[in-house]
Amino acid sequence: GAGVSQSPSNKVTEKGKDVELRCDPISGHTALYWYRQSLGQGLxxxxxxxxxxxxxxxxxxxxxxxxxxxxxxVSTLTIQRTQQEDSAVYLCASSLGPSGVGTQYFGPGTRLTVL
Amino acid sequence: SQQGEEDPQALSIQEGENATMNCSYKTSINNLQWYRQNSGRGLVHLILIRSNEREKHSGRLRVTLDTSKKSSSLLITASRAADTASYFCASTLNYGGSQGNLIFGKGTKLSVKP
Known part of the structure; x- marks a missing residue:
């Protein structure tokens, strides 16, 4: 079946603009998580x-x-008035049950670059 | 702060050799999961081991968990060039207020040379 999908896959924006990132979890998964991965902070x-x-x-x-x-x-993550430090890969994951009991399945991520 | 710490940070081996990566964590966990990441994008789930389990196998992967030492290891046997990736351990905390989010280590970069 379909996995977790995210859009857009890449987003380049100017500092100060708002961005919206979208996540479509696996059908039937009740739990949804957002993470971000950047060079300095890890996941x-x-x-x-x-x-x-x-x-x-x-x-x-x-x-x-x-x-x-x-x-x-579907979930959307909105970042208002983006800053350069917001540049990162934003990852979404979903799992079947609540509270981290089961496996979390990740989407391919959205790479956000703030110029 | 990071819950898990992997070592080594980087590992370079020849195809056919075994690769062992270790992970330590700080507080009581519900379960521990290992993920692979290629090229800084999506994380692929490899294996989940629960806090009451000691060892799990999946194909060429073997994971162990020692809750007394708060550590886990991932062994990849008979490595292939396609195993080249970053490997992360991630745990969910075992306490009432936990949201079940994964707390990741910094990862091990594995390079398998053909």
Missing amino acids: EFLIYFQGNSAPDKSGLPSDRFSAERTGGS
Whole structure:
């Protein structure tokens, strides 16, 4: 079956612009995670959704970052007023059950470059 | 802060040799997973080992978990050039408030020379 998909695969934007990154999880997966990977910070957790709810947003690096999930499926990660330090690969993962019990399957990522 | 620390950071071997990568973590875990990443893009899940398991096999992969030492190892036997990639261990924490997110180590870059 189809895996996790993300779009766009690459995004180049100018500092100060807003960007939206999209994640389509595996059908039927209730848990969805956003991570980002940058040279300096490695792989870091951003936010978790169980269904449409994100119980804890403390992993988001600043208030310029927000995320939503609708219909228990597609999620978008929005970065407002992008900064150069936001440049990274943004990875989405989904899993069948809640709270990290099962395997998390990752999408191919969106490489964001902020000029 | 990183939960897992892999060693070595880089490993270069010849095709056919075995590759062993180690991972240590700091706090009590629910499970530990190993992932492979090619060219800095998507992570491919390799194997999951639960905290009550000690060893797991999948094809040429063998993973061990020692909860008393808070460490895990990934062994790739009879390596191939196609195994060249970065390998990450990732754990989910075992406490009530955990969101189940993965906490990654810094990874081991494996290079398998033909």
